[in-house]
Amino acid sequence: MTERFIAFEGVRKSYDGKSYVVRGLDLDVAKGEFLTLLGPSGSGKTTTLMMLAGFEIPTHGSITLAGQRIERVPPHRRNIGVVFQNYALFPHMTVGENLAFPLKMRRLPKAEVTERVRHALDMVRMASFESRRPAQMSGGQQQRIALARALVFEPQLVLMDEPLGALDKQLREHMQLEIKHLHDRLGINVVYVTHDQSEALTMSDRVGVFNDGTLQQIATPHDLYEAPDNPFVATFIGxxxxxxxxxxxxxxxxxxxxxxxxxxxxxxxxxxxxxxxxxxxxxxxxxxxxxxxxxxxxxxxxxxxxxxxxxxxxxxxxxxxxxxxxxxxxxxxxxxxxxxxxxxxxxxxxxxxxxxxxx
Amino acid sequence: MAMVLSDETVKTAIDTAALTRRLRLLRRRSQVKALLLVAPLMIFLVSVFVLPIGVLLTRSIDNSDVSRALPTTAAALATWNGRDVPGEPLFAALAADLKASSREDVAEVAKRLNNYESGIRSSLLKTARNIRNAQAPFQAAFIDVDARWANPERWSVFKQAMPKMTDFYLLAALDLQRSEMGQITGVTPKNAVHLDVLLRTFAVSLSVTILCVLTGYPLAALMARSKGWVANALLILVLLPFWTSLLVRTSAWVVLLQSRGVVNSGLIWLGLIDAAQPLDLIYNRIGVLIAMTHILLPFMVLPIYSVMKSIPPVYLRAASSLGAPPFSTFWRVYLPMSMPGVSAGGLLVFILALGYYITPALVGGPRDQMVSYFIAYYANQVTNWGMAAALSAILLVAVLILYAIYNRLIGIDRLRIG
Known part of the structure; x- marks a missing residue:
């Protein structure tokens, strides 16, 4: 681990004041790492991601991003790209407008917005779709645009919440590779949430396995498969x-x-x-x-x-x-x-x- | 070989045609079934809605009363040059028609003609009474009863009134008239009331719509965001007015807003206004706007609420993750996505407000009466069906134009009521 980029320290989260959804999370992520949070539903992995994105505030503990405490920073000032499960492309905007949205929010000059939108569309090979509406595109195309939108403002960290969950198997495998290649090319950090273990193993530098609100093990895919720490991880992975x-x-x-x-x-x-x-x-x-x-x-x-x-x-x-x-x-x-x-x-x-x- | 091939082709062609016929037959059968299912409602709607409205609207251009009562005169007028005093044949024709008509018919004709020239009514009724027993030559007999029968203008009134259809009422509804030369001109300012009323109707409706949007949008947003019993309670509060009679609600506003009413008493008690000068909140435009906004608010809130309910919160999260501060998230994402509800509610409230009658009549002053008041006035008080129908037609056309504009700008398929 070269440089600590994201750090969770003693993070706990409760929604109802009775039980913890995430209980005592300590987690370090290195710069440029592709980390996947894997676990059954209700294991706390999505809550962890939402706390990182800023949509949920931890009940206890601290979250640090690039040396800054961020757990009280509102989401729009965190500069983190998020790809949602159902893409969440704005239906009343064209693809181009969707991509320009984060840039306009950052008040970039018009010429630069145009330039960056075009560049982002080229990156996901969707240049001809700029004037389409999200409803006129297939799931895979919408997913690519959602990815481009999360990357267009050049965040250092991109969060993905089961982004491929709604796609069919073949497309999903194709997109896995595409996301992996983008990560390798751009050198950004990715925190990826999934319940699909093969997705976790093929894409990630490290995988964190969640169960029952705790991080069971965090390791490379190989170590996770070959040397599970406990029976849960052993039976959950493979x-x-x-x-x-x-x-x-x-x-x-x-x-x-x-x-x-x-x-x-x-x-x-x-x-x-x-x-x-x-x-x-x-x-x-x-x-x-x-x-x-x-x-x-x-x-x-x-x-x-x-x-x-x-x-x-x-x-x-x-x-x-x-x-x-x-x-x-x-x-x-x-x-x-x-x-x-x-x-x-x-x-x-x-x-x-x-x-x-x-x- | 070629022979066999062409045989095959012919056979397929025949089969396709038969298949198409069969398909069409099956489709028609299901269409007939569907039609039979909706038939009772269709018959009901046509007989109690489309038909009466259609008949009423024809009254706005219908002018057959005069020509039906005076058929011989109509024929004789066709040969009159329109400038000179007509000859004996026209007088004889009118005399014959007046003798043949019942008193009621003559009275109707007289009333109609009076629209063109005031004073002709009594003259004609008097003439009709005297002419029943008169003998030829009728020209002298007519002029004997009233010297104005020698005026060509008097006869041009008859000529104007003869066609079976007239644009008189429709023009009058827009404060226009035809001059003797047949050109459309404005009526004298003293008689110009209708245009003012129409403009007032639109102004009041527009104000009410805007007030409803401004008050209803935040309420709908609050309802869409709250959960559990709070959401239920809010919904019931919004629906409550629907369960109370319109008259009761309007009267309640009278109690609240009158000069010694609840609002004024409260303000006086608080020392905010002088007891000697209570605020004028009723029997004026303010009262109309308050009461109508309250009554029409549910029609604004419910469409907006149902659209807001269907906006997944993930879009707001997405906007905020992309760097949009709360206000931009609202302005660039939430507002545009809730717009179909706003436009549906706006259209609904505006169209309903255009036809409001009871509320302005009860809480408005004389300068706040809307077009429906005048329709009722013409239909009930002065029995001028032509004018009532013409005003209704203008109102209907205005609504249809509005609808067309809405469809062009926003698209009616984007309208979402529930």
Missing amino acids: ENNAIAGEVMELSGGTCRIRASDGSLIAARAGVGLKIGAKTTLVLRPERITLAAAASGPNRFRAHVHELIYHGDHLRLRVSVCGCDDVRIKVPAGSVETPKPGTDIDIGWAEGDCRALALS
Whole structure:
């Protein structure tokens, strides 16, 4: 982390005076970073974004932007671009007028307004749409204009509140790349809110996972996927099997776990693990291999319940280590297809499963 | 091969035609069904609304009373040169018509003709009484009763009144008349009342509309922003006037505004005005504006409120995130987006105000009466249906022109009442 650009310190927010929507948020964002806030609905991620934009005032704590305390600065003086979920393009203005709006508010000379509007339209490749009305455009086009409007006044920070939520899958993936490229090109900060984890993983420098008003973990997409801090993050990001057990041995980064049926599993140890404590062992379905390929300490006999064909891969639901809902994902055609009701041998590497402390 | 191909083409063509016919048949069936469903209402509207109004409006140009009562005279007048004293045949024709007509018809004709030349009424009635028993030559008999029958002007009045249709009433409604030469000129200033009344009607309606916008817009904004029981209470307060009779509401203003009324007493008690000189709040323009604004306010508030309710707050957030201070957010975003409601309410209030009758009659002075008052006056008091219809027609045309202007400027499809 080079330079602290945004900082949340002890931020709490309550709407009703009874419960906190955001409770105790500490968060640092580096200059130029693309940060995504990810979480289920009601987890506090949007409230966090709204506090940054200035539409909500924190009940406690401070927010700093580029060294300035901003939690009491009204939104129109924060100079932060915001892209809203439903674009919020002004329906009574043309595209050009929508883009000129923030510039006129800043009293820029007319020639510069024209110049910057044209430049912003070129940036999102919508130059021919200047005189259209928002209602005459498709969702994707409106999204591009909303993006251009949030960037046209050259803010250092752009906030995006589920901006691609209303688009279809293909367009969404296309726009993800486009936003990513814009970020790389302009070197601005982006704080992006989504509940779509694949969106979070593909676009961000770092992802903050929210649940129940607290930041569960903030890490790079890779670390989040490979080394989740707690069971919530492990199961929220991607697909994970969770096997309950008890810590038997703990040495350095590895440990041995006894599952409920007595089998011993070798695993990497998560933070805060103690001998004798209950733990949840997390294991990605695609990291489990069927017997023929399995080697190493973790080899078990599993009972196949179900087999689902997905075209490019197969999914098995098996009972193993006292857990009867373990899912396995294997590439189609790589192995002989097991039959439901039979027993098979499965295994996984020690480094592929993590024992996490229960909070 | 070519033969087969053309056969195919012909076959498709026939099928398409049949399909089109079939589709049209099905569509027509559903149209008939829809028409039958609305038929009762259509019949009701046509019979009690369109038809009576249409008939009334024709009275503004209808002039068949004279020519119907005096058919022979009408024919004889056609050959008269219009300058000299007419000959015996015209006098004989008028005598024949007067003898054949009932007293009521003659009275109606006399009243009509009096519009063109005052004094002709009594002269004609007197002549008609005497001529019933007279014998030819009628020229002498007529002049014997009244020397004015020898005037060509007297006969040109008959000639003017003969056509089945007349623009007399419509011109009179705009303080215009036709000179003897047939040109349109203004009436003498002493008789010019209608234009003044029409202008006054528009001025009062416009003032009321502006007052309604100024008071109704903030109220609608408050309603749109409040939640829960506050919003309900405000809505009920706005709707409350709808549940009270117009007469009661207007009379309440009399109680409040009269010189010893609640408002004046309160101001005197507060020492703001001298007890000897209470404010003139009623039986003048101020009273009319206050009472009409109050009565028409719901028609302004409700359309604005419903439009404001449909403006998502995210637009205001967007404006503010783009750097617009609160006033600019209102002026550049909220106001333009709520404009359809303002224009709908404005149009509604203005058109309703144009036709106001009871309120100005009760709380206004003699110089505050609007065009409806004069329509009622002509229809009820002097039974001049032509004038009543002409004023109504002018009012209707004014409203239609207004509507057309509105449609051109804003577009009627953008009108949103609810």
